[in-house]
Structures are given as structure tokens and as C-alpha cells.
Amino acid sequence: DEAIETGTGTGKYNGTVPLTTTKSGSTYNLTDGSRGGHKTYDLNQKTSGTGTLFTDADDVWSGGRQTAAVDIAYGAAETWDFYKNVLGRNGIKNNGVASYSRAHYGNSYVNAFWDDSCFCMTYGDGAGNANALTSIDVAAHEMSHGLTAATAKLAYSAESGGLNEATSDIFGTAVEFYSNTSTDPGDYLIGEKININGDGTPLRYQDKPSKDGASKDAWSSTLKNLDVHYSSGPANHFFYLLSEGSGAKTINGVSYNSPTSNGSTVTGIGRDKAVQIWYKALTTYMTSSTNYAKARTATLSAAGALYGTTSAEYKAVGAAWSAVNVA
């Protein structure tokens, strides 16, 4: 018999945060009893199975192998709460049932991933200058691959694959702003806490995706040939422009400059509305074969349904897509 408890944890990225746990006998388990039963396991450097569930004697989690586990459990909890409180969704499948997470995958593994076959998330420890892949934007990115798999099922190649990746980046950013801890406030950068390049730069930039040296700012007919983490660029750029508009801007101490590909000026409608539009498009209008042209139509349909086809929001969606050469 398990009681729901509230512990605290200190991971690497989010400061000290509350963690919902369960207690069996005198042992606390890293099982979130109030969010679908999400469990965090220690793979102990293995690359298969589930390893062992993280447990603790006093419900104060920190240090050693628990550091990554705290970030992972917190990331899953914040993403769950964001889905529920912002999107009105009860878990990835909207059935109240959580996925689970695996920490400490392999040796010096510099990645994290969602796996649809286990309906689970897995996190590496990083290597060298690259920190553990457990920041909140990464955790929300991975969990949102589950959301896409449960809804639009965007195929993970060519243009639909870029849209699949952008969807995870969009909700990764949205959850980071939702969580808004003082040590990792919201930004439009992906993986900025990981130092994956060793020089302090993030993995991706939504205001100007080409800053990573590989992603595209705008659509072209060859976009479909790129890796999905680069063909995500125009959709990430669309999301930034729709949220914040074109031009220079500083948010939470981070400076952005988002030029449009057609020289237009785009006025943002705010991130909250942009998130609602993307979510409705993903869950109502997109399918496995949605490409960029169809994503424009899907988001316009979503904006029309949410705000009306004569609304400023509807017009901004069209303007933001035109600004990334999706006409």
C-alpha cells in the first residue's frame, strides 16, 4: 500500500523543488502518485531494461545518482502540469496514465530520447564539457515526442519530421517558461544549460535557427533533405515570430533578433496564444503526412477555431508563416 508524499529534491538545473513521491513501508519511491504514477528509474549505465526504481530514506533527494533523477522527475511533473493546466490534457494520451523515465543510460551518453515502444523517456549523463541531458526544456522536448506520437503522429522524416521536432522544441520552451525557476527561467533556446558544444552555446535557437550553423530560418524545396533537427528550423522560427514578433527583443535577460525572410514586420500575439494554436493544430488538424504547407493550413484552421477568421491572431499566423517562406 502506497501513500502519496511530498518530498524535496535538488538536481542540477532547477534549484530545490518539491517532488511528489510515494511511501511503501519506511521507503520513499520516486513514483509520482499524483501525476499518473510516473516513475524514475536508475539504469545504472545499462542500455536496456528499467534498472531499479530510485528510492530514498527521508524524501530529501540530492547528490550522487539522485541529481539527474531529481531533474528528470521534476521535468516530467512540470510537463504533466503544463499539459493539464495550460492545454487541458490529462497526460500524454489524455487518459491520466504517465510514461516513465530512465536515468543514467549508457556511458558518457550525450543525448536523451523518447521511445514509443516502451512509452518512455531516457537520459544520458553527458560527457566532457556536456552536462547531463536533464534540463527542463530537454525533458519537455522528449515527453512531447510522446504527445505527438499520441496525436498527429507526424512521421519522423522529411518535412513532417521537422514539424515533429519543432513541436517538441515548442513545448520544451513553453514548459521552461511555465516552470520559470530562477536558475532556468524561460527562453527561446533549446538545451542552453547543457553546454553540448563546449562553448556555452545552445543546441538550437528559435528566434534565428540558422545560428546553430545547420538549421534553416525559412522553408525551401530542399528543406526535406535535412536531418529533422535542422528542418525544424522554419517551424521554430514561425513559433518565435508568432509569439514575440520580428526584430530585437530581450526576455529574461536573453537578447533575440528575429529577421523575417521576406523583409516583413511581424507583430507577435504572445506565447500563450501561439502555444494554444500549435496544440490545437497538432491535435485536431495535423496528420502523419503534414508538411509545411499543410502546417500553415492546420495552424490557420486552429487560429480560426480559437479566435475567429477575422481575428488579429488569425492574421498573425498567416504573416508569421509568410515570414518563413511558407505561403
Ligand code: ASN
Ligand atoms: N534527443 C533527440 C530528440 O529527441 C534524440 C533523437 O534524435 N531522436 O530528437
Ligand code: ZN
Ligand atoms: Zn526530438
Ligand code: CA
Ligand atoms: Ca531553453
